Amino acid sequence: MKFRSTAGKAPEVEFCEALLQGIAPDGGLYVPAQFPRVEMADFADAATPAQVGAIMLAPFARGSELESSLPEICREAFSFPIPLKRIPSDSGPLYVLELFHGPTAAFKDVGARFLAACFERLNRGEERPLTILVATSGDTGGAVAAAFHGRPNTRVVVLFPRGLVSARQEKQLCCWGDNVLSLRVNGNFDDCQRMVKQAFADTALNKALRLSSANSINLGRLLPQAVYYAAASLNYWRETGQALSFVIPTGNLGNGQACVWAKTMGFPIGKIVFATNENRPIPDYLDSGDWLPRASVATLASAMDVGNPSNMERLRDLFPAVELMRVAVSAYPVSDEEIRAQISRDEKARGETWCPHTATAAHVYDGFSDSDKAQPWALVATAHPAKFETIVEPLVGHPVEIPEALARLLDLPTHVRDIEPVLEALVGAVK
Numbered sequence: 001m002k003f004r005s006t007a008g009k010a011p012e013v014e015f016c017e018a019l020l021q022g023i024a025p026d027g028g029l030y031v032p033a034q035f036p037r038v039e040m041a042d043f044a045d046a047a048t049p050a051q052v053g054a055i056m057l058a059p060f061a062r063g064s065e066l067e068s069s070l071p072e073i074c075r076e077a078f079s080f081p082i083p084l085k086r087i088p089s090d091s092g093p094l095y096v097l098e099l100f101h102g103p104t105a106a107f108k109d110v111g112a113r114f115l116a117a118c119f120e121r122l123n124r125g126e127e128r129p130l131t132i133l134v135a136t137s138g139d140t141g142g143a144v145a146a147a148f149h150g151r152p153n154t155r156v157v158v159l160f161p162r163g164l165v166s167a168r169q170e171k172q173l174c175c176w177g178d179n180v181l182s183l184r185v186n187g188n189f190d191d192c193q194r195m196v197k198q199a200f201a202d203t204a205l206n207k208a209l210r211l212s213s214a215n216s217i218n219l220g221r222l223l224p225q226a227v228y229y230a231a232a233s234l235n236y237w238r239e240t241g242q243a244l245s246f247v248i249p250t251g252n253l254g255n256g257q258a259c260v261w262a263k264t265m266g267f268p269i270g271k272i273v274f275a276t277n278e279n280r281p282i283p284d285y286l287d288s289g290d291w292l293p294r295a296s297v298a299t300l301a302s303a304m305d306v307g308n309p310s311n312m313e314r315l316r317d318l319f320p321a322v323e324l325m326r327v328a329v330s331a332y333p334v335s336d337e338e339i340r341a342q343i344s345r346d347e348k349a350r351g352e353t354w355c356p357h358t359a360t361a362a363h364v365y366d367g368f369s370d371s372d373k374a375q376p377w378a379l380v381a382t383a384h385p386a387k388f389e390t391i392v393e394p395l396v397g398h399p400v401e402i403p404e405a406l407a408r409l410l411d412l413p414t415h416v417r418d419i420e421p422v423l424e425a426l427v428g429a430v431k
């Protein structure tokens, strides 16, 4: 299968090329040249995400170097449970799709692990390791470091702003060592991003270090995310004969986009609703038809603080007219005050402790009409609340239990280097 750029000015490439390039040379994002349509009968023997992924992603990898290892890559990426859990509701059936049982307790583990499994294989036989460079303000860096840690012939360099990530987040960024270099930058997140951009733009350095990225626009993160929507909807449909609808906490629109792709391929998915925080260009676009990206504002659901969601380009590519997009998806913004209230309320009403991101989805669901609620819905839980304990614990009035995988990381020794916010300092540290 070939992938084309949304900007339409770059040649089509195959699967591995799209993963390695990340972004197309014309500045566009790679999308499948056409979407394969699945038949439910093809999945008769598949139930787990690893099994479903191996079948549904096969057409994308067909003819590529990774075709034969796809089942193994899926087993490595989906090595933890992704349960669809029933929760109390006054109306129709309500579920939570828990995406936070991976090593760093957020859904980004899935995409990062898939990409790492692909990159390791693509890089076998090379003399020098591939260097994955990431600037992070939170979840991404930890997931990428965890996914690449210990993988031969790869290394990860993570840059994060000193004093601007939470203590637990910092620990997840710095507990690795070995092939992970954690750099605490004496600056802010924009400094970190600028340094990464400068490194990529420096052709000699880029070549010498064999730089690559693992950011959320990479196709290798989006495709595996489509798998958990496919598996959950497939299993639900088998049990009940009904299509499952999803409410998805959304920032850069990678996770939401993946659900749209799974539905486009023919999986039995009902409605798709995006919940955003006060960064609201997506809901505003669906209301007004005007695409007005803007600077991001800081909210309690910080991993969704995106004022210009990159993956909107992919969604608009699929639904070029706003009228078409309105049929396919809807989106609603949620304020910090509403997030707080939802976390407190659902602790009692539903016995669920939400992270601030997942709380946006619960809030949006509660605002649905009775006829909408009569359908089966799944709220997508993007992170474990223990990652955001400083926000969640005061609202629920008790400590949040830390999942075992996360607790293990928090106990490891710290490996970190402090650097100044200039390219030379980055170069000095990585050489």
Ligand SMILES: *Cc1c(COP(=O)(O)O)cnc(C)c1O
Binding pocket: 106, 107, 108, 139, 140, 216, 249, 250, 251, 252, 253, 254, 255, 256, 303, 304, 357, 358, 382, 383
């Ligand atoms: C990254 C992230 C999101 C937003 O996902 P997108 O794919 O950027 O829309 C939501 N919740 C959590 C916990 C995240 O880490």
